[in-house]
Amino acid sequence: MTTSQHIREEIRARALAEGFDAAGFTGARLPQSAGEGLAAFLERGHHGDMDWLENRRDQRASPDALWPEARSVIALGLNYGPDEDPMEKLERTLEGNISVYAGNKDYHDIIKKRLKRIGRWLCETHDCSVKVFVDTAPVMEKPLGQQAGIGWQGKHTNLVSREFGSWLFLGAIYTTLDLPPDDPETDHCGSCRxxxxxxxxxxxxxxxxxxxxxxxxxxxxxxxxxxxxxxxxxxxxxxxxxxxxxxxxxxxxxxxxxxxxxxxxxxxxxxxxxxxxxxxxxxxxxxxxxxxxxxxxxxxxxxxxxxxxxxxxxxxxxxxxxxxxxxxxxxxxxxxxxxxxxxxxxxxxxxxxxxxxxxxxxxxxxxxxxxxxxxxxx
Structure with a gap:
């Protein structure tokens, strides 16, 4: 195992110890097709009033456009699989049905704290720079997650994992470290719709x-x-x-x-x-x-x-x-x-x-x- 591979596995172990359930690595660049897909989505007006998707679209299209010093991306996933079938709540028409992810504390706060702890440790241990993101910056977490091998972007446009299904919160750490990438995940949706x-x-x-x-x-x-x-x-x-x-x-x-x-x-x-x-x-x-x-x-x-x-x-x-x-x-x-x-x-x-x-x-x-x-x- 090379030094860079050893560092990658050390980071993966640290992420899992911090409570993440999936961790993968990829280079700090997305293919041109990712930016083209985003452009088509925006041009059709499918983003509605979410102007933040339109703003800084060029930086959203690839990590190195947002931060040119970035060399690698650590894609992280956190399982939020529910303890009841959400579809059963639809039958209880006298009750309000709140999405699974919002039934307790705000995941942004929880994940951001963990990302920052990993980021501080990484900088102190390996003399690098990092930026951490969870749903609050021009970052395409789902294509990055697929490229890093933690899942694939399903037909519903969310990330799907063979281990965690469609129940993954996503976060990302951009770093100046040049780390070996994991193999990308392939699409396993098949003919299902x-x-x-x-x-x-x-x-x-x-x-x-x-x-x-x-x-x-x-x-x-x-x-x-x-x-x-x-x-x-x-x-x-x-x-x-x-x-x-x-x-x-x-x-x-x-x-x-x-x-x-x-x-x-x-x-x-x-x-x-x-x-x-x-x-x-x-x-x-x-x-x-x-x-x-x-x-x-x-x-x-x-x-x-x-x-x-x-x-x-x-x-x-x-x-x-x-x-x-x-x-x-x-x-x-x-x-x-x-x-x-x-x-x-x-x-x-x-x-x-x-x-x-x-x-x-x-x-x-x-x-x-x-x-x-x-x-x-x-």
């Missing part, structure tokens, strides 16, 4: 392509505005993210439940009642989701999502939760309160219209009220 077929909003225009504007994860998290009517019913009770394409992956049968307690869903979020979530004010929302990734979307967008789930619940008893929010300070909330109330009790919505519609200043909310005139009395 389970992830494409299960998507509730048909967000995949083709295998290995995603239109984020149709994706429930984008709609519930990244989208800051009103959620288009065409997607609301398909959202079901998903109030933060969507696990369908990830959870259905056949490779998950090889994945073990995560041992990380920080990624086990908190009991309070295993089946939170929609009625309770709709009643959250800003302070209660912040308290409930302290240290959680859910906190970053804010109370208004969260309750917007909850009201869509209420409208999809088929439970007339929840109509009162929607009606209580018709005068909410947030237009996002008011609009979905009208929609949800109309879904559950059209008569109550029409009786409320004269009181609220006359005072409404937001065009999107007024459009929800006006839509009532096109619906038959129930």
């Amino acid at each position: 389970a992830c494409l077929d299960i998507c509730p909003t048909q967000a995949f225009p083709a295998p290995y392509q995603i239109d984020a504007r149709r994706c429930i994860s984008y709609l519930t998290i990244e989208n800051k505005g009103h959620i288009p009517l065409e997607f609301r019913a398909a959202m079901g009770n998903r109030i933060y993210g969507c696990d369908d394409c990830t959870a259905i992956c056949p490779w998950n049968k090889f994945a073990a439940q995560t041992e990380e307690m920080a990624f086990h869903t908190r009991e309070a979020l295993r089946g939170p009642l929609l009625a309770d979530l709709a009643a959250l004010d800003d302070g209660a929302f912040r308290e409930m989701f302290r240290a959680s990734p859910v906190k970053r979307i804010g109370r208004d967008r969260f309750v917007r999502n909850v009201l869509i789930a209420i409208g999809n619940s088929g439970a007339p008893a929840l109509a009162s939760s929607a009606q209580a929010l018709l005068a909410d300070p947030s237009a996002l909330v008011r609009a979905m309160a009208v929609w949800a109330l109309a879904r559950l009790d059209i008569g109550a919505a029409k009786r409320a219209k004269p009181q609220y519609d006359a005072l409404e200043m937001d065009d999107a909310v007024r459009a929800e009220w006006q839509r009532l005139d096109q619906q038959a009395d129930q």
Whole structure:
């Protein structure tokens, strides 16, 4: 074993000791096809309002474009395999369904600390420079992960591992060390298209392509505005993210439940009642989701999502939760309160219209009220 190979294996052992479940190595360059794929994604507008994907696109296309001194990339994966079937939560329509990854602490904080510890050790031990990344910089973690051999980018565009299925958080360390690369992983999706077929909003225009504007994860998290009517019913009770394409992956049968307690869903979020979530004010929302990734979307967008789930619940008893929010300070909330109330009790919505519609200043909310005139009395 050469010195550089020995250093590589030493780093791999250190990463596993820090709690990572997969570690691979590749050169600090991605093929031209990676940048071309990114350019096509952006030119189609499939990134929606995620302008940060457009910004610094050249640096995103390859590690050496972001940091010319980089010679190698250490691609790291952390298993977050759930202890319950996420698809079963879709049947519990009185409860809010929060994506597996967001059921506890924010993975960005956990992974970043570990990356920094490895980075400090690496610099002190081998006299090099490093930069660490986890989802917060122009880095294409998934192509790098495939090139480093820890998985392949599946038809749902997420990384898939033969050991951990579709349940891997990703991080990367760029370093000035010149380390031998691992063999890249090959695509093992075959003819399977389970992830494409299960998507509730048909967000995949083709295998290995995603239109984020149709994706429930984008709609519930990244989208800051009103959620288009065409997607609301398909959202079901998903109030933060969507696990369908990830959870259905056949490779998950090889994945073990995560041992990380920080990624086990908190009991309070295993089946939170929609009625309770709709009643959250800003302070209660912040308290409930302290240290959680859910906190970053804010109370208004969260309750917007909850009201869509209420409208999809088929439970007339929840109509009162929607009606209580018709005068909410947030237009996002008011609009979905009208929609949800109309879904559950059209008569109550029409009786409320004269009181609220006359005072409404937001065009999107007024459009929800006006839509009532096109619906038959129930």
